[in-house]
Amino acid sequence: MSNQPPLALSEFWNKLRLRAITFDLPDDQTGTGTGSGEVLRASRRDVLWQGKAAVTLNRHDAQDEIKALMDEIRHGGARFLVSDPKRRGPQSDKLGTLQGNSIATVHSFDLGDRRKLVLRGLPAGFELRAGDLLSIEYGADPVRHFLARIQRGGTFAGNTPKCELRVLPFLPIGLEVGQVVTLRSPVCKASYVPDSYTPIERLPGYDGGFEFKWRQTYR
Structure with missing residues (x-):
């Protein structure tokens, strides 16, 4: 199965x-504790x-x-x-009205620090906060589902609005630029x-x- x-x-x-x-x-x-308390x-x-x-x-x-x-x-x-039924959407947009039909995607990530993730695709001013969840489907046979909790949030800004985040767990190998990021009922x-x-x-x-x-x- x-x-x-x-x-x-x-x-x-x-x-x-x-x-x-x-x-x-x-x-x-x-x-493991040491004698010095470390x-x-x-x-x-x-x-x-x-x-x-x-x-x-x-x-x-x-x-x-x-x-x-x-x-x-x-x-x-x-x-x-x-x-998580208690975190069905971002804290700043629990009903999904601000996001509307906009789709968040992976803009870039840091190969040297796999906690750093930059998103694009949402309106300027859209905020993602610490504690929000997101998920990304990637790979094939089988399709994998990466779920992360945002540790450091941010706000979409710039001419082409982007938002830099820090997340856990670490971003997986196989993640690619352009993949869709789910913010509503992430799984x-x-x-x-x-x-x-x-x-x-x-x-x-x-x-x-x-x-x-x-x-x-x-x-």
Whole structure:
């Protein structure tokens, strides 16, 4: 199933009645203390988004549909797209009215510092703030989904408005100038974390909720 397109937000993630979630980047370093109080750090892996979804109770039929999808994910290995429901758009344009039909694209990036990204394509004065999310599709077979949180924001300015940002995680190898940048419901592709699912209880009139963990994948 890993070579199949991931389940779109509308096919799975947006159908969940989420009661609570975690959606974050784990630490990417280990540390060892010295006698002088210094902490020696070493990077241990690529930074991948991860989280837990807590789904509230629902009608039998609705929850059965979700259970069938969970079977595909748990046993069939289906991948799925996830998005942070609390950050569906930039803080300065939550309804998307300022962006309108404008499309943000990659103008340039710094090969020496893969946290620096310059965008173009949005109107002068459009602001992106620290904490906003963005995603970029790149590559093929499979298509990969890069999701980043803006660490240092900026405002589009100039004759051809551009905006320089600093982001995490680091920009991936394979990113190209001109690729489309998604600011509304940015996504990453995720896989189910084995043995993290809590079964649903059948109750009169409705089914109980459940929880599961997910982790970003580029496969």
